[in-house]
Amino acid sequence: MMGSRPFLSLSWLLLLGSAVCSTNPNLEIMKRMLDDMDEKAEPCHNFYNSSQKNLQWKEFATVSDQFQLLFDGIENEVFEKDSFEEKLQRFYKICLTKKRPSQLKFFELVPLGEDITWPFLTPAGSEWPKEKFKWIEALARLRRYGINDVMFGMSVRQDADSGQAIVVFEKKFDFLLRFMESLQNIGLPPNLAKEIAPLDKALQEMYKLDMNWEYNGNTAPGHRISLRELENYGVYLTKYLEIVFRRPFSPDFVVQVENLYYIMGLYELMTAVPSQVMATYLAARFNFYIMFTFMKHGGSCVTSMRHTMEFASNLLFEERILGRRKLRSYQNQAGKIFDAMRKQIHIRLERNSLELPAAMISTLQQKLNGLSLSIGNLPGKAGHRRFVTRFYKDLEFADDETSATAHLKVLEHRTRAELSILDQPNFRDRRYVIHSLPISNHFFETAIEENENTIYVAYDLLADDAFDTDSHDIFKMTPLGIRFTMEMLKSLDLYNCKRYKVNMLEMFDDNQIITAGDNCLSLLSQENANSQREQYLVVLHLVHEAYFAEDSKFSQRQPNFTTMSLTELFFFRFGQSSFGETLYSTSDFVEGGQPTNSLTRLPDFVRAFNCLAPEQELK
Structure with missing residues (x-):
């Protein structure tokens, strides 16, 4: 094994620290690189310490500061009515001047169905009408606002065969999100966490089981299938699409289902879960989603x-x-x-x-x-x-x-x-x-x-x-x-x-x-x-x-x-x-x-x- 040679002479190190850095981007980059490196570590034996001493990587830099200057500049500018600039300025001012709304306000604006609200909004002395709750319809209402990783996902893509647009359904579960852990970190009451944790775990396990099925070389039938044929498998998606797209769909409308056995298993699982637990789980996911799509970062609305x-x-x-x-x-x-x-x-x-x-x-x-x-x-x-x-x-x-x-x-x-x-x-x-x-x-x-x-x-x-x-x-x-x-x-x-x-x-x-x-x-x-x-x-x-x-x-x-x-x-x-x-x-x-x-x-x-x-x- 040959020893490592020094990468820079002392004179170059002195040069890198000089004022020349401010005019030469190469010297500036090299200075930052050297500051983060450990010259005593040998790349062959210990590459990570050699390139990044103490194994501490810096956060990825963004241009949000420059965007902040941009928004500061347009805050009081006069724009043409109905222009995109005016709409952006309007939304920015709403974010700046309005108090963060109560999370309950969002649930009032997005009910579970046409004549059913969320369990926790039920008036005192009244019973939540669980028989009216349809989890697939509630999920469709949330999809209107971009939620697409709860239970399953629905998107529109280009069909590789025909070149036409096709609706695609597929299993979804974001394991990196650590949903339950994140909810508890932001203050989810322990009793609610205990109530919905089994459902979250069941969804994880079902996702993993379906992955194992695929790993073993099995493929679920019916990737291209009409909404009518899907019903023969106990899967009802017509109403879901009609709610999301706000228009009727023919029973003969063909969709692509990437994971049919998973979707079938999901319907079977939902029949065993109490309606109120499902509604509470969706509420927790919706709450989490809203927080992270309209959050002031450090008091700033720029992000x-x-x-x-x-x-x-x-x-x-x-x-x-x-x-x-x-x-x-x-x-x-x-x-x-x-x-x-x-x-x-x-x-x-x-x-x-x-x-x-x-x-x-x-x-x-x-x-x-x-x-x-x-x-x-x-x-x-x-x-x-x-x-x-x-x-x-x-x-x-x-x-x-x-x-x-x-x-x-x-x-x-x-x-x-x-x-x-x-x-x-x-x-x-x-x-x-x-x-x-x-x-x-x-x-x-x-x-x-x-x-x-x-x-x-x-x-x-x-x-x-x-x-x-x-x-x-x-x-x-x-x-x-x-x-x-x-x-x-x-x-x-x-x-x-x-x-x-x-x-x-x-x-x-x-x-x-x-x-x-x-x-x-x-x-x-x-x-x-x-x-x-x-x-x-x-x-x-x-x-x-x-x-x-x-x-x-x-x-x-x-x-x-x-x-x-x-x-x-x-x-x-x-x-x-x-x-x-x-x-x-x-x-x-x-x-x-x-x-x-x-x-x-x-x-x-x-x-x-x-x-x-x-x-x-x-x-």
Whole structure:
């Protein structure tokens, strides 16, 4: 094992600390990197401490401060009546000036049904009419406001076969949410927690059992099925759709049910659960949802505006903060990485190491070529201002609007827009993302829209010094190249082994990283930590290949601001990114001991840090 060499001389360290940093983005980035690194740790043995001393990763930076300046500026501006600017300003002022409404107000505005309210709103001395409660209809009413991860999910997508819009039902349970734990942290009374906990646990177990069914290679029948035929299985979804879409549906209307046995099991489970328990569970989920979609963060309404009126906020940010020059710079820099990663995927599709049918490869290539990139989640084909104006055309606020009614109007407007593609012949032209709520971390990073035609990059991700026009290409490539590659593979549905009957990721594994082989059963039974680690390593190698390829358009010049090689910089950037943190926490963390280093499985890493003799690299 060869020892590590020093990465920077003392003179360079002094230089990095000088005032020059303020004018040279490369020096500023290097200074931050070095501040976070432990030079005494050897990358081969202890990569995580070497790249991120004390294993303390920093929070992801956002541009919310700049959005705050934007909203401060428009608060008292005079806008044209009924313009999207006026609507955004109106909603912002409602958030600022109105007191946070009582949660009970939302339940009063969104009853369980036409003539049934929530159990806790029943007048004293009266009995809650449990016989009128229909859980599927109550769930439909909540779906109008964007709730789509309770019991099951319903969305509208492009049918891969016909190209037409189709309604899709699928099982949903967000295990990362820790719903019950979160509710107790925000003050859910213990008696209510005790009442609904068994139902939450039963839903979890049913989800897991269905996953095990799929792992064993079983597939539920009737993926394409009419509403009438579904009733033969004891599944009644017609009324659900009619409530959500506010229009009648024919019994012959065909939907796609991804997990029919799960949906059947859900109906069976609900017959055994008392109506009041179901209603209380839905109330807890609704309460949690409302809190996290209209919450003042540190007394500021900016994050709420960015979440709920994203397109209006983004357009004003683009016009007033970014400007055309910077937006074009972002598009060019991100587009260069986007094209490079698409090329690497094309190379391996063309190579076709799994010997897939030519027609399948051609379809994947066409899909890949059709992908577009969106900066700031605004569609690029038509004018951004025209798009935003049309998007908010039907959103109206009354003069006496309350916080609660305004909030619900915005949420319902977002849901109508999300589901409108069912009745729009040109829905395939949609090139933007309508995020599901509560907002995930992807809101400030990258995401792919529902029909998987467009990959979106948030302004927050590009606000880093790495995307200064004078920054070295190596800083831009990691981690953005990783994000793009993972989204591209997702857009091709290549993580879906069940669809292709083979582990498609193997086609991109140049280093025999994947241990499960190409068998779906082996892949699905693999521990999640192993699966995620292998995905990260395969993708990281593709990004490395894209940057250092012979025909690469990225700078191969040794930078004059460090003695580190470009390959060393590449891997340290990964180690300091959220991807490095995730790999550490989900795969390489060792309780009470030194972390393992999965990256030594990559020959690229081994060569970069001289970890092993050449003949040992492939062992």
